Amino acid sequence: MKVLITGGYGFIGSHVADRFHKEGHDIYIIDNLSTGKKENITFKHKGYILSVEDSKCAEIFRSNKFDIVVHLAAQVSVAHSVAQPTVDAESNVLGLVNMLNLSAEHHVKKFIYASSAAVYGLQEQLPITEDAHCSPISPYGISKLSGELYSSKWEELYGLSTLGLRFSNVYGPRQDGLGEGGVISIFMNRMIAEQPLLVYGDGEQTRDFIYVEDVAYAIYRGANSYQSGIYNLSVNQQTSVNRIISVLGEIQPLKEVVYTEKRVGDIDHSVLDNTRVMRDFDWSPLYTIEEGLKRTAHSFIQQSAEQQTAASAGAVLKSPMQIKLQEGFKRLLPSIENIVAFLLTAWLTLTYANSSYGAIDVKLFYITIIGILYGNRQAILAVVLSSGLYVYQKLLDGRDIISLTYDTDFFFQIAIYLFIGLVVGYSIERKNTIIQQQEQKVSEVNERYEFLENVYTEVREVKDELQLRILNSGDSYGKIYAATKELESLEPEQVFNAAVTVVKSIMHVPKVTIYTVNPQQSYLRLLASSGYSLDTLPKSLKVSDHHYLTMILQTGEIYINRQLEDSIPLMVAPIMHKDRIAAVIAIDGLTFESFSLYHQNLFRITVDLISSALSKAFTYIDATESQRYMEGSTLLQADIFQEILNSKIQAFDQHQVPFLLLKAELSNITLIEAAMHVSSKLRETDYVGLNKNNEMLVLLSNTSIEDSNPILQRLAHASIELRAVREE
Structure with missing residues (x-):
């Protein structure tokens, strides 16, 4: 998808851009750099240095056809809104209306915008729900509430799906001292500078602090949902200023804490109810206040060190x-x-x-x-x-x-x-x-000409790139779409099986193998293959015996067999999950003309796609682990076991990958005891589960009937009789 993020160089916007980029989307940014910094974004993107109320924004929408617009550009200082309400309204109201207009005109699928807890004003009933009466006490809160009304009316009049998020106090790396969550960044800067921390009041006032990466993930979840309307975005927990000071003191010794008189207009307690966003977005905050503050402090300390290094290197600035x-x-x-x-x-x-x-x-x-x-x-x-x-x-x-x-x-x-x-x-x-x-x-004419020339150049580059892809890839778009659909399973076995088909289809190779890596990363077990005779393909590989496997596991990089060694596949790539290598996938049999940089990059993209699908499947399994197994045992539930069995049958039908299904007859032993005995003697790629009659079954991957004797001897038990019930 093409995602436009206004204010994308700012504190929250840069983290939102990071999240969408990591998910593989194309990022476009509009920012006037009033508070944002271009160095906050380090990946490839397209940026426009403009204000959101500028009429030239129309050219950007006309040229790019965005799918999602995330509107975060705003004036965020309550004090500034009181001092200069017209400037606040110009940015927060006129800018929002301009983005709404352009999004509706150019058929944007979803418009997500940042609102604020400031719309509620003073509330006695805590936590504050979305249904609470809004009575803002500052021009900033008024402008945010006006934005909500405009967005709601645009959805009603033009069918533009709008989603507003009322942020609680957001904090994290890249934040300055402005805005509603600025107390943490102010404390961070003073802590690093070894200056006293200034607290207005007794420090027992509380706020609902939310870490910025949780905010970015919620926005991403919202972009991929069908929800619209207004949602609170918070952790639904009150944290006192004194608690923050205590955590910071554990990170780094504090010079002094100075308590002074409470400021006029400051509220004592604030917390937002996040029940609705957790339910509708299937989202929950991941970071506690302790974890968030530690990550924030590390970022601030690193940034301070870099600034000091630059200053010592001779960076002289005029006072x-x-x-x-x-x-x-x-x-x-x-x-x-x-x-x-x-x-x-x-x-x-x-x-x-x-x-x-x-x-x-x-x-x-x-x-x-x-x-x-x-x-x-x-x-x-x-x-x-x-x-x-x-x-x-x-x-x-x-x-x-x-x-x-x-x-x-x-x-x-x-x-x-x-x-x-x-x-x-x-x-x-x-x-x-x-x-x-x-x-x-x-x-002005030159500026407009330069702007339009940049837009034209960008469009030409995209057009040329698309033409080149079409010429080089043939019908790859349809294949990649089909590959994406095939990899949508939440069962790792089905993902691995689909991965073989996907790689063969996209890469046009006759031979594909996938080996899983054991936790110690010392052995590889064959999981799926295609194009090989079963006699010649080893079912396990010792890493230390193969230099290319050692290199892959050490570096995490793709191995290219440029020397064309006979016993090594042409390309081998790691499949990642949670920063570790879960499996490796190898291809062989490429034609000489296909052994090119283009195909290397295509293989890398394909493997990244598989890694992403596999990570989602593993994450799902981790989250549902208690539901997959019979309580207190290693026995898979009947429906889960049947899904894995179906994937093995499919793998055999498509790629002739063998499997062996054993049925257990038990005497004087419970199911749980039998499962514990059998599970302890199986490989990582084998499974123990139940059928619909609550009978114990053992599923052995890459195993034929000829291999059954030594396996049955290894699994032998006086109270367990195993016999093959299906062998393909």
């Missing part, structure tokens, strides 16, 4: 005072140059007053030159200075001030100075104004 002095000097420079020119004029006038050069009025040249260089303001100053010099000349000639007031020649000369100053200054000022207007128009 605010230096910047102000420099700007002040630039403003005074024309006046200083004017005075210097006047002093030169005065010297020439007084020095050569009685010479033949004295007939030339240097002051007229001075006024004209200053007017041409600096415009009207400095020309008027030159007129004033020249008039003063003219009066001084008359006084030196023996005239007095009173007699000058009756001298028409005197006033005529002053009028000439004023006329020249005004005409020249006004003409130059008007010319400069016209030039500035034209330059501004040219700048």
Whole structure:
């Protein structure tokens, strides 16, 4: 999907972008960088430095056809909203309406936006549910509530699916000191700087703090749900400021904690009810306040160390005072140059007053030159200075001030100075104004041209890339779609079986094998295969006997058999689960022309797809483990065992992978005791379970009837009789 995130370079937005990127989506960002930082995003994406209320946003929507819009760009400071409510409304209301309009116009599938607990105002009943009466006490809360009303009306009028999330106090890495959760980031910065922590009140006031990665995951879950409307997003737990200080003290010794008077308007306790979002999104917060603070502190400490390193390497920045002095000097420079020119004029006038050069009025040249260089303001100053010099000349000639007031020649000369100053200054000022207007128009046209050129270039790149993929991949889109559907199972056995089909289909290879890796990563067990005769394919591999397996398990990278060694597959890749290698998949039999970088990348993408599907299956199994087994035993429930058996039958039908099904007859032994005995002697790829008649069955992977004798001897027990009931 194409996902547009406004405010994507900011605190919450960058984490949301990380989440969608990790899930394989294309990320686009609109951010004016008022609080965001481009370095918050390190992966490949497309970013636009714009405000969300800018009309040029229409070009972005027109060019990209977004599936999801996550609107997080906002003015987040309550104090700033009180000081400048118009700026708050411009960003939080006008920007939201612009995004709503464009999303409806361009048929966006879902519009997700950030609201806030500030819409509730003061509430006595805790925890606060979504049905509570909203009565915001700040312009920030009012703008957020207005956004909810606009979004609801756009859903009603235009059918745009809108989802609003009322955040509680969000905290985590990349946060600054602004916003509703800023107390933690302020504490972090002061802790690292070894400064006292300042607490307003007794520190027993509580808030509902939620870690930013939990917020990002909830937004991702919301984007993939059919839900709309308003939801609280919180952990539904109250945490006091003193508790935060206590946890921070465990992370790093604190210099001092200073308690001062409670601020006017601060509420004592706040907590949001998250029952609805947990139920409808199938979401729950993963991070406790202790875990979240530790991760946040680690990030802040690392960032501080990097800044200190940069400073010690010679990064010199001008202080605010230096910047102000420099700007002040630039403003005074024309006046200083004017005075210097006047002093030169005065010297020439007084020095050569009685010479033949004295007939030339240097002051007229001075006024004209200053007017041409600096415009009207400095020309008027030159007129004033020249008039003063003219009066001084008359006084030196023996005239007095009173007699000058009756001298028409005197006033005529002053009028000439004023006329020249005004005409020249006004003409130059008007010319400069016209030039500035034209330059501004040219700048706007160039800016728009550059913007449209970037959009055009991006569209061309995407078009060329799609054409290249179509030429190189043939009907790969249909195959990848089919592969995605085949890998949607929540049973690992079915995922592995489907993986063989997927790899053969996408890579056009005749031979595929999948081996599982034991927990010690010392042995590999054959799980699924296609294209090999069963006699030649080893059912287990010792890692230390094969250098390429050792390399894969050590590095986690794909192995390419560039030396074309006979006993090694052409490509072997690890299948990851929770940062460990759960299995390896190998392909062989590629044609020489297909042994290329393109096919290596295609194999990598295919394996990543399989890893993702397998991780989801393992996660599901971990979550439902108590329901998969008979209570207090290692026996799989009948329905779960039947699903695994069906996948083995399917693997045999498609790839001739053998399996052996044994039925147990028990005497003087319970099911649980029998299961414990058999399970302890099985491989990782074998299963023990029940059938619908509550009889114990044993399913042996990659095992034929010829292999049964040594296995039956290994599983032998006086009270357990095992016999093959199905062998394929």
